[in-house]
Structures are given as C-alpha cells and as structure tokens.
Amino acid sequence: MAAVCFMIALILYIVATVSFLSYSLRRSEALSNVSLSITAVGFAFHTITLIMRMTGASSSAPPSFSDALSFFSWMIILVLLIVEFRHRIHVLGSFMVPLAIVSLISAAALPESEPTLQPVFKTLWFHVTLSMLGTVGFAVAFVAGVMYLIQDRLLKSKQFNVLYSKLPALDFLDHLNQQSIVLGFPLLTLGIVTGAISAELARGSYVSWNPEQTWAVVTWLFYFVVLLGRLTIGWRAKRAAYLTVVGFACVILTLVGVLLKGHSALS
Amino acid sequence: MHLIVVGLSHKTAPVEIRERLAVPESRLGEALARLCSYPGVKEGILLSTCNRVEVYSVVEDVDTGYGRIQEFLADTHLSLSSEQLTPHLYWHTGDRAIAHLFRVASSLDSMIIGESQILGQLKDAFEVALAHKTTGVIMNKVVKKAISVAKRVRTETKIAEMAVSVSYAAVELAKKIFSNLHEKTVLLVGAGEMAKLAAKHLIANGVGHVRITTRTPQHAVDLAEKFGGTAVPFDQFKDDMASADIVLVSTGAAHYLVGAEDVHRAVQERMNRPMFLIDISVPRNIDPAVRHVDNAFLFDIDDLKHRVEQNRAERMHEAEKAERMVIEEVTMILDWMKSLEVTPTIVALRNRVEDIKRAEVEKVLGRLGHLSAQDRELVEGLASSIVNKLIHRTMVTLKNEINSSSGPAFVEAARQFYALDRPAASTQQTETYSESSRYLADSRPQSEADEPTPEPSVPKRAR
Numbered sequence: 154m155a156a157v158c159f160m161i162a163l164i165l166y167i168v169a170t171v172s173f174l175s176y177s178l179r180r181s182e183a184l185s186n187v188s189l190s191i192t193a194v195g196f197a198f199h200t201i202t203l204i205m206r207m208t209g210a211s212s213s214a215p216p217s218f219s220d221a222l223s224f225f226s227w228m229i230i231l232v233l234l235i236v237e238f239r240h241r242i243h244v245l246g247s248f249m250v251p252l253a254i255v256s257l258i259s260a261a262a263l264p265e266s267e268p269t270l271q272p273v274f275k276t277l278w279f280h281v282t283l284s285m286l287g288t289v290g291f292a293v294a295f296v297a298g299v300m301y302l303i304q305d306r307l308l309k310s311k312q313f314n315v316l317y318s319k320l321p322a323l324d325f326l327d328h329l330n331q332q333s334i335v336l337g338f339p340l341l342t343l344g345i346v347t348g349a350i351s352a353e354l355a356r357g358s359y360v361s362w363n364p365e366q367t368w369a370v371v372t373w374l375f376y377f378v379v380l381l382g383r384l385t386i387g388w389r390a391k392r393a394a395y396l397t398v399v400g401f402a403c404v405i406l407t408l409v410g411v412l413l414k415g416h417s418a419l420s
Numbered sequence: 421m422h423l424i425v426v427g428l429s430h431k432t433a434p435v436e437i438r439e440r441l442a443v444p445e446s447r448l449g450e451a452l453a454r455l456c457s458y459p460g461v462k463e464g465i466l467l468s469t470c471n472r473v474e475v476y477s478v479v480e481d482v483d484t485g486y487g488r489i490q491e492f493l494a495d496t497h498l499s500l501s502s503e504q505l506t507p508h509l510y511w512h513t514g515d516r517a518i519a520h521l522f523r524v525a526s527s528l529d530s531m532i533i534g535e536s537q538i539l540g541q542l543k544d545a546f547e548v549a550l551a552h553k554t555t556g557v558i559m560n561k562v563v564k565k566a567i568s569v570a571k572r573v574r575t576e577t578k579i580a581e582m583a584v585s586v587s588y589a590a591v592e593l594a595k596k597i598f599s600n601l602h603e604k605t606v607l608l609v610g611a612g613e614m615a616k617l618a619a620k621h622l623i624a625n626g627v628g629h630v631r632i633t634t635r636t637p638q639h640a641v642d643l644a645e646k647f648g649g650t651a652v653p654f655d656q657f658k659d660d661m662a663s664a665d666i667v668l669v670s671t672g673a674a675h676y677l678v679g680a681e682d683v684h685r686a687v688q689e690r691m692n693r694p695m696f697l698i699d700i701s702v703p704r705n706i707d708p709a710v711r712h713v714d715n716a717f718l719f720d721i722d723d724l725k726h727r728v729e730q731n732r733a734e735r736m737h738e739a740e741k742a743e744r745m746v747i748e749e750v751t752m753i754l755d756w757m758k759s760l761e762v763t764p765t766i767v768a769l770r771n772r773v774e775d776i777k778r779a780e781v782e783k784v785l786g787r788l789g790h791l792s793a794q795d796r797e798l799v800e801g802l803a804s805s806i807v808n809k810l811i812h813r814t815m816v817t818l819k820n821e822i823n824s825s826s827g828p829a830f831v832e833a834a835r836q837f838y839a840l841d842r843p844a845a846s847t848q849q850t851e852t853y854s855e856s857s858r859y860l861a862d863s864r865p866q867s868e869a870d871e872p873t874p875e876p877s878v879p880k881r882a883r
Contacts, residue, residue, distance in 0.1 A: 180734075304596070308717050309717065311719070311726070313726075313730055317596070320596075321599060322595060322596050322598055323694055324597065324600075324693075324694065325599040327694075387690075387693075389691065389692045389693065390692045390694055390714075391692075391714050392714075
C-alpha cells in the first residue's frame with residue numbers, strides 16, 4: 154500500500170514537472186494552477202506514504218537512508234507549496250519539483266531494507282531529521298541561487314524572453330537564498346552534533362573521519378564562511394548565488410558519502 | 421430602432437480638427453439634451469476625448485439618423501462647417517456600431533493599444549448621459565456590456581500588462597531587480613524630459629527617496645521641491661551613487677559622466693546590493709563598460725526602446741485575442757437586440773399561447789369523448805376567445821409602442837412575462853399540463869355533480 158502511494162506521488166510529481174516546465178516556457182498563465190494542484194495531490198499521497206512508513210511494522214527500526222531521502226523531497230515540496238502560497242511564484246515549481254523527483258527516485262532505487270543503522274538510540278532519529286531539514290534549507294538556497302544566476306544572465310544580456318518575465322525579481326531570490334541558509338545552517342549544525350553524539354553512544358568516539366563525516370564538516374565550514382561573508386563583507390547577490398550552488402555540491406557529496414559507506418562508521 | 425455611431429478619431433482626423441470638435445465637460449449636458457431633441461433620435465451618448473469625438477445614438481431610421489448627428493456635430497462646433505467635417509467622419513450601424521463601441525472601450529482602437537484611460541472616459545460619458553436621461557433600454561444595455569467586455573479583455577488578455585513607453589519600461593525593469601520599490605532611492609542625474617517622466621513613474625510605483633543633481637544647482641533645488649526629494653551638488657553625485665538603488669542619467673554632456681570604475685566602487689560600497697542604471701542620454705553618459713560590473717545593471721535608451729518594441733508586439737498579439745472576444749460578445753448582444761423587435765415578439769407570443777391552448781383543449785376533449793362535433797367546436801371556441809382576450813391588450817400595446825422611445829422596454833417586459841426567450845419553457849409547459857390534468861382528474865366527480873361551466877376551470881388551468 155505504501156509502495157502504491159509512493160508510486161502515485163512520484164508519477165504525479167513527474168506530471169507536475171512537465172506542467173510546470175511548459176508553464177515556465179510558454180507565455181500563457183494557464184498551467185500555473187493546474188501544475189500546483191497536481192503537486193498538491195502528489196504531496197497528499199506522499200504524506201500518506203510517509204505516515205505509513207512511520208507507523209508501519211518497521212516503526213521501531215531506525216530510519217533507513219531511503220526514508221530520509223523521501224522525507225527530504227517531502228519537505229522540498231512543502232516549502233514549495235508554502236512559498237507558492239505566500240508569493241505566487243509559479244516558476245519555482247519548475248526547479249523544486251524536479252529536485253524532489255531526483256531524490257525520490259534515488260530513494261526508490263535503494264534496496265528496500267538495507268539495515269545500515271543499528272537500532273541504537275533515539276538520538277539517531279534527531280540526527281537524521283535535523284540533517285535532512287538543514288539539507289532542505291541548502292537545497293532551497295541552491296534553487297534560489299540557480300534562478301538568480303539565470304535572471305542575472307538574462308538581465309545582463311538583455312534577453313527579455315518568457316523565462317525573464319516569469320522569474321521573480323533579483324532581490325527576492327537573494328532574500329530567499331539568505332533566508333534558506335539562515336534557517337538551514339543551525340539545523341545542520343544540530344544534525345552534526347546529534348550525529349556525533351550517536352556515534353559516541355554507539356561506538357565510543359565522536360568522530361572517525363570517514364568520507365561522510367569529513368564531507369559533513371567541510372560542508373558545515375563552507376556554509377559557515379558563506380553566512381559569515383554575507384553578514385560581514387557583503388557576499389550577497391551573484392556571489393552568494395554561486396557559493397550556494399557550490400555548497401549544494403558539497404551537500405550532495407556528503408550524501409553520496411553516506412550512501413557509499415552505508416553509515417558503516419556507526420554500525 | 422437602430423444603433424448608430426458617427427464620429428472621428430485619431431485615425432481619421434488630425435489633431436487640429438479633433439481639438440476643435442472636443443466638447444468641454446461643462447457643455448456635455450446641454451449638448452446631449454440638444455442631440456435628443458432632434459426628431460427620430462431616441463437615445464444618445466457623447467464620447468469626447470483628446471483622441472476621439474463620437475456620438476452613439478439609437479435612431480428610428482439609419483440614414484436620417486446619420487444626417488441628424490452630422491447636423492448636431494456641425495451645430496455644436498460652429499467653427500467647423502459640415503464640409504470640413506464630413507471627410508473625417510465614420511459611420512457605423514448595427515453590429516458594426518456595437519463592435520466599434522466594444523473595440524473603443526477595450527482600447528483596441530486607441531492610439532496606444534491597451535491604455536486604460538478610455539474605459540474611464542466611456543464610463544464618465546455614460547454617467548453624464550444617465551444624469552441627463554438621454555439613454556434608454558438599448559443604450560444602457562449596450563454601454564454596460566461594452567464596459568464589461570473591456571474589463572474581460574483586460575483580465576483575460578495581457579493587453580494592458582506590458583510597458584509601451586520608454587519611461588515606463590524603466591519601471592518594469594526596476595521591478596525585475598527590486599521586488600519592492602518602497603524604501604528604494606532613485607538618483608536623477610540631469611533632467612531630460614524622459615528622465616523626469618521615468619522618475620515620476622518610479623515614484624508612482626513606490627520609490628521612497630529621490631535625489632536630484634543637475635549642472636545648474638538652482639534647477640536641482642526646484643526639481644527636488646517638485647518631486648519631494650533632495651538636491652545633490654553636481655560635483656559630488658558620484659560619491660552619492662552608492663546610496664542610490666536606481667540611477668537615472670540624462671544630461672546633455674557629450675562624454676561619459678559615469679565610468680565603470682565609479683560604478684564598481686559604488687557597488688562595493690553597497691556591499692554588493694544590486695544597482696540599476698538607466699542612461700537615457702544621447703550621446704551616452706554612462707560608460708557601456710559598466711555592463712561588466714557584477715551586480716550593476718545598465719540599460720541605455722536603445723535597450724529600453726527594444727523592450728518597448730517587444731511589448732508592443734506582444735500587445736498586438738494579445739489584441740488579436742481581444743478582437744475575437746469582441747466578435748463573440750457582439751454576437752451575444754445582437755441576439756438580445758433582435759429579440760427587442762416588435763414583430764417577432766408578437767409572433768412568438770401568439771405561437772406560445774396558441775401552443776398552450778391547443779394542448780389544453782386536446783386534453784379536455786380527450787376526456788369528454790361523448791361531446792358532439794358541435795359541442796367540441798364550442799369548447800375550442802371558448803378556449804380561443806379567452807386566450808385571445810387575455811393577450812389582446814398586450815398585442816395592442818406592443819403595436820402602439822413600436823415607435824415610441826419606451827418600445828424596447830415593453831418588448832423586453834412582454835418577453836419576460838411570457839418567458840419567450842426561455843428554450844426550457846417547453847418542459848415547464850409539460851409540467852403545467854400534467855398538473856392541470858391532475859387537477860382535472862381530481863375535480864371530475866365534483867364537476868359532474870355541479871353541472872360544470874368551463875369558465876372557472878379554464879382560467880385555473882391556464883395558470
């Protein structure tokens with residue numbers, strides 16, 4: 154049942170992406186609400202999937218990596234719906250929904266029951282949830298950064314095309330970028346701290362410097378510098394956009410690190 | 421009754437003629453009263469703007485109507501003779517007149533397609549006509565429809581969305597850099613007409629602070645007062661640039677006043693907050709190399725013009741959609757106008773009652789099989805005479821009112837009373853029939869006992 158809901162959600166997201174993309178590349182405003190509705194229905198199915206996974210037989214088991222990814226894309230869509238509701242920027246869907254799909258497909262591609270984590274302690278739940286929430290913040294900052302760079306390029310080259318007219322103002326995107334990092338960074342910090350505590354409880358040492366942990370620390374440092382630069386020496390606008398795109402690459406590498414090592418350090 | 425329009429616009433008459441023909445607001449009432457005093461002119465509206473003077477009117481006869489309105493126009497403007505006027509006039513009647521009004525209201529006939537003033541002007545003209553009671557059923561309906569068509573065009577097409585003037589294009593671009601112009605500062609360097617206009621648009625769109633600098637210090641002070649801003653000494657404006665989110669340059673200088681280095685410094689001082697620079701001067705006053713400065717967005721007059729051209733083309737494209745809407749709406753209102761003609765209404769009314777009568781008579785006779793042929797004829801005759809008497813007054817009134825100004829109102833009333841426009845009426849009738857047959861069935865024993873006279877039952881059934 155959960156698998157069926159998952160498939161339905163995935164298919165609806167794919168349809169929504171096609172719809173959002175054709176909205177963004179055509180003059181007509183017609184598809185905006187259609188795309189949004191499809192996304193919302195997909196989100197409902199996705200929610201059911203998550204609830205079933207949480208209350209299902211495996212509820213006592215620790216979160217698997219695929220669950221974490223599914224939760225990540227669920228949050229992405231939630232943020233999309235909230236921003237849409239508040240600012241009516243439909244073009245955002247063309248960027249965020251594909252991101253959610255990539256993560257969902259990775260979640261589906263992973264083997265169903267890889268017991269990567271020992272049923273250790275409650276702290277593991279906090280670690281996974283907080284890290285994923287932080288990642289969501291960086292993902293939104295990444296999307297805002299990409300949109301910023303596109304709009305910047307269009308304005309500089311004076312290409313007043315359809316995408317130009319649908320993309321929001323530069324300072325809105327810069328603000329979205331900043332907000333996402335300001336929210337994401339403390340969450341990631343807490344995620345790393347709880348991760349270290351879990352490691353300590355499971356294995357007796359906080360850090361073991363495997364690729365996953367190394368990348369996590371690199372990512373954390375990177376965003377720390379980005380945030381500091383923005384607040385003190387004006388690393389905003391185009392530079393901030395570039396930096397968040399690079400930063401998200403670090404995030405991806407960390408996640409790949411987690412995947413390859415299968416969280417081995419903890420088990 | 422015919423709807424006609426006689427008038428001239430920027431498409432047919434030069435400004436010398438238009439300005440002489442324009443009717444000042446104070447004289448509109450008097451002019452309208454005179455218009456409707458012409459024999460054969462039933463209703464009238466006078467639309468007088470700087471780009472057009474048009475008389476919309478409901479007249480008895482099209483050709484006499486044209487003549488009368490031309491006469492009226494020449495009389496209103498004694499400085500113009502009929503001969504001078506006629507070559508510039510256009511005449512439309514029927515669907516073309518309505519389509520013309522719809523196009524005018526929707527700003528499809530305007531000098532700048534999609535501008536919004538004309539709708540307000542039409543509303544004003546309509547209010548004046550209402551105040552002077554020079555409109556009737558037809559004009560009221562058609563003008564109200566024109567206003568709603570115009571609104572539909574504005575909401576369902578993007579005809580009015582995009583900037584089609586250079587000064588407004590600057591505002592549109594500013595909104596792609598700053599989502600909210602409040603709290604933003606514009607620095608006006610030099611005071612060319614177009615720059616002033618752009619500054620005015622920016623202020624109207626919320627820009628909070630205005631700083632102005634010109635070579636003549638007094639000029640800057642005067643302008644600052646006018647815009648509610650601050651004057652900045654000309655030799656210091658480059659240092660002031662960092663505080664400006666929008667820099668609008670238009671001076672007569674023959675060289676670059678602002679170099680890439682200046683902008684680079686300003687952006688750095690602004691901690692990389694984006695800067696929007698508009699150079700409306702020819703020759704240019706901002707070094708084009710500014711394009712390579714990050715977070716500074718420079719647009720010169722050609723960029724703005726290019727944007728305007730694009731938007732114009734886009735508006736033309738949207739106008740095609742709007743034209744299709746107009747055609748659609750004209751068809752609908754024509755149907756309504758046709759329904760206002762007396763003869764078809766009389767025919768429809770006669771058919772309607774005839775149908776009702778026949779159906780009722782057949783039902784009754786079906787149940788009274790024992791009647792002789794003579795009696796049957798009597799029953800039929802009775803039904804006919806009641807029905808005819810009932811609608812007699814309506815018919816006579818309609819015929820009498822054919823040419824009066826309230827004619828259309830009577831026709832409209834008759835159509836509503838007898839539900840002549842409702843195609844669903846047939847189903848309603850069936851219901852009435854079945855009801856009446858039930859009534860008949862119920863009352864039968866009683867009728868037999870009471871030696872029935874058909875009079876009381878027939879009107880009841882006709883209800």
